[in-house]
Amino acid sequence: MTTPLEKARQDPESMKARILDVARRIFGEYGFHGTTTRMIAQEVGIDISTLHYHWGGKKDLYESVVVDINKDLRQKLSEVEKVIHGLPLSERLAISIDLTTDYLFDHPEVSNLILYRYFGKTRCEGNFDAIVPEFTADIARSMGLARDKKNVPPETTMKVLAVMNSIHNFISGESFFRPMLKVDRERYIALVKETLKFIHIPAFTQNEAT
Amino acid sequence: MTTPLEKARQDPESMKARILDVARRIFGEYGFHGTTTRMIAQEVGIDISTLHYHWGGKKDLYESVVVDINKDLRQKLSEVEKVIHGLPLSERLAISIDLTTDYLFDHPEVSNLILYRYFGKTRCEGNFDAIVPEFTADIARSMGLARDKKNVPPETTMKVLAVMNSIHNFISGESFFRPMLKVDRERYIALVKETLKFIHIPAFTQNEAT
DNA sequence: TTAGACTTCCATCAAATGATTGAATCACCG
DNA sequence: CGGTGATTCAATCATTTGATGGAAGTCTAA
Numbered sequence: 246m247t248t249p250l251e252k253a254r255q256d257p258e259s260m261k262a263r264i265l266d267v268a269r270r271i272f273g274e275y276g277f278h279g280t281t282t283r284m285i286a287q288e289v290g291i292d293i294s295t296l297h298y299h300w301g302g303k304k305d306l307y308e309s310v311v312v313d314i315n316k317d318l319r320q321k322l323s324e325v326e327k328v329i330h331g332l333p334l335s336e337r338l339a340i341s342i343d344l345t346t347d348y349l350f351d352h353p354e355v356s357n358l359i360l361y362r363y364f365g366k367t368r369c370e371g372n373f374d375a376i377v378p379e380f381t382a383d384i385a386r387s388m389g390l391a392r393d394k395k396n397v398p399p400e401t402t403m404k405v406l407a408v409m410n411s412i413h414n415f416i417s418g419e420s421f422f423r424p425m426l427k428v429d430r431e432r433y434i435a436l437v438k439e440t441l442k443f444i445h446i447p448a449f450t451q452n453e454a455t
Numbered sequence: 456m457t458t459p460l461e462k463a464r465q466d467p468e469s470m471k472a473r474i475l476d477v478a479r480r481i482f483g484e485y486g487f488h489g490t491t492t493r494m495i496a497q498e499v500g501i502d503i504s505t506l507h508y509h510w511g512g513k514k515d516l517y518e519s520v521v522v523d524i525n526k527d528l529r530q531k532l533s534e535v536e537k538v539i540h541g542l543p544l545s546e547r548l549a550i551s552i553d554l555t556t557d558y559l560f561d562h563p564e565v566s567n568l569i570l571y572r573y574f575g576k577t578r579c580e581g582n583f584d585a586i587v588p589e590f591t592a593d594i595a596r597s598m599g600l601a602r603d604k605k606n607v608p609p610e611t612t613m614k615v616l617a618v619m620n621s622i623h624n625f626i627s628g629e630s631f632f633r634p635m636l637k638v639d640r641e642r643y644i645a646l647v648k649e650t651l652k653f654i655h656i657p658a659f660t661q662n663e664a665t
Numbered sequence: 666t667t668a669g670a671c672t673t674c675c676a677t678c679a680a681a682t683g684a685t686t687g688a689a690t691c692a693c694c695g
Numbered sequence: 696c697g698g699t700g701a702t703t704c705a706a707t708c709a710t711t712t713g714a715t716g717g718a719a720g721t722c723t724a725a
Contacts, residue, residue: 281711281712281713282712282713282714283711283712283713293712293713293714294714294715294716297713297714297715302713302714303712303713303714
């Protein structure tokens with residue numbers, strides 16, 4: 246059985262997929278309450294009723310967007326893990342930061358939506374957040390902080406969260422921070438990578454026997 | 456001349472001040488679009504028209520909230536700076552993290568609103584963000600990363616932003632992260648401080664001659 | 666060609682929401 | 696007292712917004 250989301254992804258040109266792509270971006274920029282179905286429909290160039298026909302309602306669409314975002318990020322992280330496998334920790338960190346940062350700058354709605362879900366409330370319920378802990382467990386193992394994915398101690402989860410969040414912050418905050426720094430986009434990306442390495446590599450390599 | 460905000464702060468029991476306090480919390484939790492004037496009025500226990508009488512409109516109130524938040528944080532940071540003045544860098548960092556974290560856990564709406572402004576868009580304009588750069592310049596000086604408040608290089612601003620944001624993340628994300636970690640509030644606060652020190656102290660002391 | 670499904674849009678609804686008006690109430694001062 | 700200004704609220708308005716129904720269009724298979 247294929248979920249509606251999988252079905253939408255099979256043909257990227259399908260109306261369903263087009264709506265999903267636009268919805269990712271708009272929801273990411275304005276959050277759940279800041280986004281109207283009319284904004285999304287207009288951006289796609291369709292009527293709102295077409296949107297409702299394909300996705301049911303605003304909340305359903307939003308939930309699909311969140312699931313889609315998480316699926317993408319998870320896949321990207323697993324790609325990154327294959328690249329860094331076997332390298333020394335400091336290199337693993339540096340390469341992970343480079344690759345993840347590049348990916349997220351290309352898909353800022355991923356960071357936007359994740360931060361929105363972390364820090365904002367939605368006045369409606371919705372419970373599909375069990376995906377996040379798995380993320381952190383994967384990353385923890387890949388950083389050599391945990392042997393298996395079960396029983397990762399809170400201290401370790403916190404460290405992983407700190408790393409992930411610091412990346413999302415700079416991606417998502419570009420529109421705020423870059424004017425403040427008065428640098429162009431290319432320079433900003435370089436600064437982000439540099440800063441993330443400056444902050445994180447010493448922390449995780451301080452007790453390492455080279 | 457006193458601004459409306461200052462006037463409201465003179466008598467903390469005044470209706471104006473009570474509305475402002477509630478508005479801080481609600482705007483912090485749900486963001487600008489997720490908050491309705493009715494939510495705020497109901498929480499205060501008044502009619503919406505009373506709210507409009509004192510603050511004009513939703514946007515005016517929101518802007519006052521943001522200014523108020525920034526004023527509070529700035530004052531707190533200047534208090535912290537006095538405490539840590541003259542100490543060695545690693546201690547300055549540790550104490551700053553402890554004090555700032557304690558303060559923000561007591562006033563989470565500060566972190567909430569700051570993150571909302573960094574990462575979200577508002578569909579309405581609004582331009583009173585010149586306060587942030589000054590913040591970072593103050594912190595940069597206090598961390599020994601800059602001599603004066605003028606001409607702080609982007610690299611330094613980025614480092615300061617990384618530190619500040621990582622704190623805000625854990626404060627604001629408590630409702631998301633703590634259930635995930637399955638720890639009580641006290642333990643969470645301890646974990647936050649521990650993690651922040653683990654991440655940041657090595658980065659900033661790595662090249663220090665003790 | 667046609668029957669039937671799938672898709673899209675126009676018109677419209679009901680609820681939510683920001684905002685205003687005018688009347689009532691309160692506080693203070695002569 | 697009485698009056699004057701400040702404050703509060705009930706009632707109401709106009710717009711926005713999520714959602715729906717039904718007509719029209721499109722495509723495929725028989």
